[in-house]
Amino acid sequence: MNRRDGIRVKNLDAMHVLMPYIKPNRCDSDVFINQLLDVTELVKYMDNLKKKEKDITYFHLFMTLIAKTIYNKPLLNRFVVNKRFYDRKDVSIAFTAKVNYEDKAKEILSVIKIEENDNLFSIKEKTLKAVENVRNAKESGTNNSMNIIAKLPGFILSPVVGIIKWMDRHDLLPKSLIDDNLYYSTCIVSNLGSIKSGAIYHNLTDFGTSSILATIGEIKEQYVLIDGKQEKRYLCEFGINIDERIADGVYFVKAVKLMQDILNKPESLEENVNEKIRETTKLKY
Incomplete structure (x- = not known):
């Protein structure tokens, strides 16, 4: 039986059928992925983009990056409820926003739906509108x-x-x-880089349907070893917590490598999020 927000998945292998019975809770089934992504090309792209798009931020770029990855790796949009698997009917990304940065300032939840014809600029507008509603204290x-x-x-x-x-x-x-509930989104995102912090791991919850929670750290310039030589590169740490039941480890690794492929060609963020990205990083068996 389908849900209002998802279509029941039935053609599962035996391992995935059994997993929700072995691990019935989402918070017991989460795996942690720590990934340092090379954002050097993204920084160059952003420097040029800022000249014509004054209000764009790295958060808009990262939101689009996540959306493109989900559209290219649709199992990331799967969730488990009541020991049943569902494919979510739409793609949505949630984030929290504070009215201001004071200790006692209210924190308000925001969710934006990403349509298949959205791109960097439309996602930017959706995000700005959601943040504006928060700043004006128009609660959902x-x-x-x-x-x-x-x-x-x-x-x-x-x-x-x-x-x-x-x-x-x-x-x-x-x-x-x-x-407008972040716990019913495809992915919950926290941009800790905006407060000069590194990425952290945040637990998933057994309430709702969200299977992914990602935090984004501060972009830093560091020396890395490439072909035996030290080079300065811009790196950004991602901390991703994901329900392991929705796919397998290889699928998750390929999704992270796809993120790097997109970051190597940041102009692709201007294309529709459902545009297929050619995976250049192949896994060897």
Whole structure:
């Protein structure tokens, strides 16, 4: 039986059929991927792009990079709920934004849907609009619902959350609690480079359907050894937490290598996100 947000996957091999029974919880099935990506060509591209696109940021480039990777590696858009596998019906990327950087500033959730004909510039506009709504404190239905539920006393809050989690597993939650909820996105992204931090690992949650959480560190210039010679390159650390049940290790490695292929030709970010990228890094068996 399909869900509102996903199509049931049935043609699975025996290992994947059994995995949700062996590891029923998403937070017990996450694997951590630490990858230092070479963004030298991206930095050059950004320097030129800034001359005509004043409001563009590295976050917009990385959002598009992730979207292109997901469209090229569709198993990344899969999720497991109630021991069943589903292919998500759309691609969405979630992020959190603070009204300001003060310690007590509110943190508001934002989700943008990525259509197959989106590209760097349309994703930039969608992201800017979402951030503007945050800055203007125009909270989404999910944020409003959370505020109401959080005001309940503890002895009521615990069973209420239990009911919500049961409804979540059985696809019974109202649309207002799902549409703008980061836990129902393809990937949750945190741009820690914007606060001069390195990438970290953040746990997945058993609530919702999100199978990937990625953090992006600060871009740094470093010396690397290439063909026996030291060269200065711009590097960026990615910390990726992913539900191992949705695909296999080789698939995840190929997805990361595809990200590097895209970064080596950053002009491809201007193309539609569903454009197929030629994989130049081949795995040897």
